[in-house]
Amino acid sequence: MRVIIIVLLLIVLGFIGWKAAERFKLIETPEAEVSTPVEDPTDDADDPSEEMAPALPSFDIVRVDRTGYAVIAGRAKPGSDVTIYANDEELATALAEGDGSWVIATDTPLDSGPVELSLSMTTEDGLTIRSEETILIYVPEREGDLPLVLRTTPGGATEVLQDPRDRPDGLGPLSLDVIDYDDSGSVIFSGRAEPDRVVQLFINRQMLGQTTASSEGRWLMSPEAQIAPGVYQLLVIQLDENGRPAYAIELPFERASPDQVDIRDGRVVVQPGNSLWRIARHAYGEGAQYTVIYAANASQIRNPDLIYPGQIFEVPDAEESDDNN
Numbered sequence: 342m343r344v345i346i347i348v349l350l351l352i353v354l355g356f357i358g359w360k361a362a363e364r365f366k367l368i369e370t371p372e373a374e375v376s377t378p379v380e381d382p383t384d385d386a387d388d389p390s391e392e393m394a395p396a397l398p399s400f401d402i403v404r405v406d407r408t409g410y411a412v413i414a415g416r417a418k419p420g421s422d423v424t425i426y427a428n429d430e431e432l433a434t435a436l437a438e439g440d441g442s443w444v445i446a447t448d449t450p451l452d453s454g455p456v457e458l459s460l461s462m463t464t465e466d467g468l469t470i471r472s473e474e475t476i477l478i479y480v481p482e483r484e485g486d487l488p489l490v491l492r493t494t495p496g497g498a499t500e501v502l503q504d505p506r507d508r509p510d511g512l513g514p515l516s517l518d519v520i521d522y523d524d525s526g527s528v529i530f531s532g533r534a535e536p537d538r539v540v541q542l543f544i545n546r547q548m549l550g551q552t553t554a555s556s557e558g559r560w561l562m563s564p565e566a567q568i569a570p571g572v573y574q575l576l577v578i579q580l581d582e583n584g585r586p587a588y589a590i591e592l593p594f595e596r597a598s599p600d601q602v603d604i605r606d607g608r609v610v611v612q613p614g615n616s617l618w619r620i621a622r623h624a625y626g627e628g629a630q631y632t633v634i635y636a637a638n639a640s641q642i643r644n645p646d647l648i649y650p651g652q653i654f655e656v657p658d659a660e661e662s663d664d665n666n
Contacts, residue, residue, distance in 0.1 A: 398418075398461065398470065400415045400458075400492060401415045401585045402415075402502070402587065402588065403478070403490050404503060405480065405490055405503060406591075407486065407488075409451040409480050409488070410446070411447045411478075412444070412445070412446050413458070414443065414445070414586035414589060416442060416443070417441055417443055417462040418462060418464055419437055419440065419441050420436070420439075420465050421436075421464045422434060422435075422437075422463045423436070423437055423443045423460065424461050424462070425445055425460055426460070426461070427451060427456050427457070428457055429459070432447065432458070435546075442586065444578065445546075446576055446591055453481065455478070455479050456478040456479075457475060459472065473494055476490065476493075477490070477492075478491075486505060487503070487505040489505050490503035513587075513588045514533060514558065514588065515532070515533065515577065515590055516534075516590070517530060517531075517532040517592070517613050518532040518612070519531045519532070519612060520594065520610060520611075520650045520651045523563065526599055527563050529561065530542060531560060531561040532559075532560060532577070533559060534560050537553060537554060537556060538582075539554075540560045540578070541579075541580065542575070542577055543575070543576040543577075549564040550562055550564045550565065550566070568596045573594050573596065574591065574592075574594070575592055576589065576590070576591045577590040577591075592613060594650050594651045595649035595651045595652045597653045607655060607657070608654065608655055610652070611648050611652040612650055616631075617642075617648060620634055634656055634657075638654045
């Protein structure tokens with residue numbers, strides 16, 4: 342009898358052990374199933390083909406003035422060569438900076454009528470990639486009308502980048518209000534932008550420097566680089582919160598010669614938006630007196646209708662103006 346009981350106990354213990362082994366396997370199996378897929382994504386992340394795939398180049402801003410000249414900015418792979426095409430003909434090229442940004446100001450105006458801009462980049466290893474974006478521009482034949490600028494992407498909605506019904510300058514919050522000279526003869530630029538946004542300044546496509554607008558939306562910059570006397574193309578760009586160009590201004594600028602920079606009574610620095618008529622109206626009370634200023638500065642005024650911000654003019658006083666009449 343004792344032998345039978347012992348045998349039964351052994352059978353029961355064996356059954357309990359077998360069940361325990363089964364339960365142990367059930368617990369272990371899910372862990373094994375979970376551990377397998379965790380390793381696979383790691384292997385995929387090491388795939389160099391995915392890491393090396395560069396992003397497509399893109400347009401950020403396109404501004405076209407009433408004369409057909411354009412300022413174009415965007416993003417591409419840092420160090421790549423960016424090419425803009427107008428109706429499939431090469432229009433201009435630029436080099437993407439270290440942060441991927443690039444800026445192009447056209448040397449010649451766009452032809453009147455419809456113009457299609459496309460974009461490509463060639464990376465440092467020779468790979469050329471064409472952007473999916475297209476910029477459609479209609480440049481009016483009638484002088485003085487503002488062009489229409491649209492951005493299109495395959496399967497996406499068309500976005501209006503520039504509406505002919507915009508206010509004349511179409512610059513949004515960005516402005517260049519004052520050009521002046523300090524006591525040492527260095528140029529000072531100042532204006533308005535969105536509060537706390539970065540403002541960059543370029544001259545003939547070379548960066549002069551950058552600054553950050555104050556919380557009130559004012560910015561001021563006195564570049565350290567020396568600017569030789571002469572006429573240049575000035576470009577001001579405001580970046581958005583992601584470091585992308587959001588607004589741009591382009592205008593000619595003339596750096597005065599050192600012997601002119603000593604600003605005293607009877608001299609004025611031409612400001613953006615000035616004309617001889619406006620200067621005369623401010624100095625003499627009537628714009629018709631602009632001929633007095635023209636005569637006093639004929640040596641540096643190539644055309645009475647074309648004066649440059651940054652120029653320094655002699656402004657005869659009112660009594661001298663009356664004597665000349």
